[in-house]
Amino acid sequence: MMVVTLLLAASCPSSAIADSGSTLGIHGNANGDDVIDMRDVTCIERLISGLSANKRLADATFDGRVDLLDVNQVQQIIVGREKALTLLDEREKAITINKPVRRVIPEHITSLAAMRVLHAEDRIVSIGSTAVKESMGRVFLQSLADLPTIGTYAQPDYEAILSLNPDLLIAYRRTTLQEKLAGVQVFYAGYGEPYPPDHLAADIRILGHMLGEQERANAYIDWHNAYLDMIKGRVARLSEDEKPTVYVFYPLTGLYKCRGDYPPVHIAGGISIGKDLGPGFAIDVDPEWVIQQNPDVIIATTIPENGAYETDDPSTVAAARKAILSRPELQKVTAVKTGSVYFINTYAMGLFPNYILSIVYYAKWFHPDLFRDLDPMAVHQEYLDRFQDIDFQVEGHGVFVYP
Numbered sequence: 407m408m409v410v411t412l413l414l415a416a417s418c419p420s421s422a423i424a425d426s427g428s429t430l431g432i433h434g435n436a437n438g439d440d441v442i443d444m445r446d447v448t449c450i451e452r453l454i455s456g457l458s459a460n461k462r463l464a465d466a467t468f469d470g471r472v473d474l475l476d477v478n479q480v481q482q483i484i485v486g487r488e489k490a491l492t493l494l495d496e497r498e499k500a501i502t503i504n505k506p507v508r509r510v511i512p513e514h515i516t517s518l519a520a521m522r523v524l525h526a527e528d529r530i531v532s533i534g535s536t537a538v539k540e541s542m543g544r545v546f547l548q549s550l551a552d553l554p555t556i557g558t559y560a561q562p563d564y565e566a567i568l569s570l571n572p573d574l575l576i577a578y579r580r581t582t583l584q585e586k587l588a589g590v591q592v593f594y595a596g597y598g599e600p601y602p603p604d605h606l607a608a609d610i611r612i613l614g615h616m617l618g619e620q621e622r623a624n625a626y627i628d629w630h631n632a633y634l635d636m637i638k639g640r641v642a643r644l645s646e647d648e649k650p651t652v653y654v655f656y657p658l659t660g661l662y663k664c665r666g667d668y669p670p671v672h673i674a675g676g677i678s679i680g681k682d683l684g685p686g687f688a689i690d691v692d693p694e695w696v697i698q699q700n701p702d703v704i705i706a707t708t709i710p711e712n713g714a715y716e717t718d719d720p721s722t723v724a725a726a727r728k729a730i731l732s733r734p735e736l737q738k739v740t741a742v743k744t745g746s747v748y749f750i751n752t753y754a755m756g757l758f759p760n761y762i763l764s765i766v767y768y769a770k771w772f773h774p775d776l777f778r779d780l781d782p783m784a785v786h787q788e789y790l791d792r793f794q795d796i797d798f799q800v801e802g803h804g805v806f807v808y809p
Contacts, residue, residue: 430608431494432615434466434480440607442615446480468492468500486618493612507573507616511556514578515542516758518550520610521576523626523759523793524619531570535559535578541753543716545798562586574616603634603673603761610759626793630762633785634673637769640776641675650702650772652676653741656688657706657726657749661733662696663688665707670761674768675776676703693735703771704730704741707752707764714754714806715798723749723808746771749808760789767807782807 430440436449438461452458453472464472466479482488492502510526512518513534521527527550533539536555544551554570557563559578564586567575577583607627614623641649654665664679666686671678679699683689709723727747736742748771750756756764766782787800800806 430611431463432483432612433463433468433492433494433500434476434483436461436464436466436476436480438463441611442480442483444484447477450476450480463494466492468502483615486615486620491615493616503574503616505616506618509570509572510574510576510617511567511570511572512576513556513559513562514538514576515753516578517576518547519757519794520613520759521617522795523610524614524617524622525795526617526619529617531572532556532566534576535562541713543713545715546754546794546796548796603630603669603765606630606759626759629788629792630759633762633766637674637765637777637780640773641673641769644675644773644776646677649675649677650746651679651699652703652705652772653679653696653699653701654705654707657708659688661730662691662693664691664696665689670756670765670768671705674765674772676768676772697735697739700738700740702740702744702746704739704747705768706730706747706749707756709749709751709805709808714751715804717805718803720805720808723805727808751806755786755806763789 429435429438430442432442434446435442436446436453439445446464449458449461450464450466450472453461453464454474454477464476466476466483469475479488483491488505490502490504492500494500508529509531510521510529511532511534512521512530515538518530518533518538521530530550530553532555533547533550533553534556535558537559539547539551539555554566555563556566556570562583567587575583610623610627611620614620652671654668654671655661655663656665664683664686666678666683666689667681668678672681679696679701680686680689680691683691706726727749730736730747731742731745733742741747748767750764750767752761752764755761763782763786766780766785769777770780770782783800786806790796790798790800798804
């Protein structure tokens with residue numbers, strides 16, 4: 407049995423091929439853009455004729471040469487009839503998977519949600535880590551909650567994985583699966599965190615090609631980018647002085663564990679005070695440093711204890727917010743004085759593929775007048791109705807943001 411493991415990445419490899427977040431890392435993408443189409447056929451034909459320099463992704467069949475077989479392979483990929491597909495991982499290693507892919511284990515909530523976006527949930531044979539069930543619950547998972555799990559991220563159950571006979575395992579942030587599962591191919595690309603939204607098109611399209619759901623992938627990209635481009639367009643008109651400074655932290659690691667450079671904040675028209683600290687998830691900072699930075703907004707990027715979909719009771723997060731507003735050392739900080747302290751469950755609505763949901767909230771919080779016509783709750787409802795097929799009313803239910 408051959409099992410393929412896919413880990414979709416948040417950050418591009420440091421190569422020329424993948425410098426752009428819009429680059430589609432599939433062999434056959436000869437012109438290096440974000441889609442495989444007849445322009446790639448033309449590019450390959452020019453390469454064969456010697457009219458253009460050879461490009462690595464032009465070798466669609468991954469046989470070491472560029473010829474008419476590659477033209478045929480790209481034509482098959484365009485119509486979704488290819489029998490195999492070669493993808494680049496984050497180390498630029500090429501991995502070939504056989505198609506069709508019928509049995510899939512998405513280890514993390516990111517890949518599970520992405521599969522539902524593509525209407526491929528009928529191919530899910532396990533919801534992956536027990537953390538997915540524990541953190542999301544039946545309200546979000548629906549009937550998928552009845553599927554088996556494969557242990558934890560730290561201690562996966564390798565026998566359980568093999569017993570499910572998957573065609574594909576979509577893994578999350580680990581490099582040991584290949585070592586532990588004999589005969590398993592591992593595709594490393596990683597969703598990462600915080601996920602750069604500009605990568606969404608390429609990674610959703612990769613999933614679309616792998617699962618034969620290109621049209622569904624394109625529909626989601628169009629929906630996502632409509633909101634993303636609208637926000638970017640309006641924010642581009644702002645001066646730096648019009649953008650609030652923002653302190654972002656993860657409550658489970660502590661108040662003075664600053665997130666480093668955080669793209670969603672900048673996209674929404676804010677300036678992260680941790681932007682010069684690097685990409686870290688929880689960087690130790692001194693309280694005095696936070697006071698000196700005097701952020702206009704404080705954002706806690708999770709809601710402790712209670713899952714977003716499983717409860718309508720905001721008392722836990724309300725108490726956590728009140729504790730921050732009551733901190734003696736923060737009383738002169740602008741965010742505390744103005745009450746601009748927000749909690750948002752980014753695990754439920756701020757990871758791949760749905761981090762646009764958190765961005766619309768950030769934009770509304772940072773610039774309420776500029777985004778007077780933007781209703782984040784309505785965007786969230788649209789996401790659930792159109793792309794998750796969940797009978798859930800955001801208005802009046804769940805605890806996704808507070809206040």
